[in-house]
Amino acid sequence: MSENMNINLKVWRQPSDQNTGSFETYKVQASPDMSFLEMMDVLNEQIIEEGGEPVAFDHDCREGICGMCSMVINGRPHGPKQGVTTCQLHMRSFSDGDTVVVEPWRASAFPVIKDLSVDRGAFDRIIAAGGYVSVNTGNAVDANSVLIPKDTADKAFEAATCIGCGACVSACKNASAMLFVGAKVTQLSLLPQGQAERESRVVAMVNQMDAEGFGACTNTGACAAECPKEIPLSVIATLNREYTSAKLKGR
């Protein structure tokens, strides 16, 4: 066991979307081997013992694949490391005595539910608008009955690794959801199964994205730099291309 570290936390506390929030400061002792969420668990136990209201934050699988954990840590979604979610970020990434500022995703389309937990329902509504493929009912089709070239499958898979956490929105200075929508549109437009709704899908998803109040893309690249799954910026170019060609064809 390595020595425990002293961490000064500055955490955003907000009872609900209807109330204004503010920062509270806490002192926590954490092992460098703990994940950031485990450190937050220690904080909450401490708060509960003192009779306070624990900090609400989203988490689920804690192995970097569910997309539930969020938190902007020292100004960066999922903290200072590249290609990791908050649950996979370890306290050894910080130094003893550090002050760490923890904020929720901040976007008008992601209202705060409580403290660090935000409502990412806007993403669900974008998916519902067009992020699906139609399949025949009945028996499951044999795997690989539809042939897909390896490099196409690889590109589709790269886009499909998006876990929908919303780090792209939180990193973007415009709170734009283009990387998320771009990833979904790229994945489905590359595969034969996605061709039936190819044009209607991209128009419906972009319409929903605009309606949710996300900003427009200015190609700063912050989204791709902060994406825990390292989705490339090229999916946004693909989205632009798919959307424009669908629109020019009268969709």
Place this chain on the structure above:
Amino acid sequence: MKLLSFLFTSSIGRKLIMALTGLFLCLFLVVHLIGNLQLFKADGGYAFNHYAWFMTSNPLIKTVSWGLYAMIILHAVKGIYLAMNNRKARQARYEVSAGSANSSWSSRNMAILGSIIFIFIGIHMGDFWREYKFGDEITWRSYTQDYNTQAVTWTEYTPVEGQKIYAKDIEGGHMLVAKDLYSEVYDAFRQPWIVWIYVLSMLALAFHLLHGFQSAFQTLGINHPSYSPIIQFIGRAFAILVPLGFAAIPLYVLFQ
């Protein structure tokens, strides 16, 4: 037209307008710079004033220039609209923001850089365009060029009421009577404070282009592992060389 309405109603459409007008303005910068290089000629402004006359009288150029004014205004108005909308998309700001960790400075300051350039265009057109077209302070020059030696001689010229710019062939040469925009430019750029406004504005233009040029291609859907590095290289070269060329003119006049 219904097919194109998305350009004005959707976020991606508005970005396409920014990209297309932006690239058109890049093309304009090249033409404008090449024309202005004639200011370096020590011919009393014969070539430059001839060019200025051509650019303000040729019907095709006049049509294109109205298109250009429309593009500038469209690029500026849409840009301001997008910037305001994008700000609305994040009403509660971050306490700590680490933008420099994930994006370039110019990409985060396009609206500010663009506003500086827009104000500069106003100043610049007030300095020269307004004076050339409507001003009565501008002086005139009469030039004669010898066909054999190509040598140019000039004298100050006093215009009569309703004076027209004209050029004609004369015995053994060519003659031009024109508004002297060349001297107007030289007089302006002998004042250091005007030179610094121009140089700083070109610095803003350089940073605006540094992000804007390659960003336009991304918006148009062009992002490819083979072509994007070339586009980015051309964009960087463009962002450095074009503003440098423009800034060289006032600096040359001031320090010559």
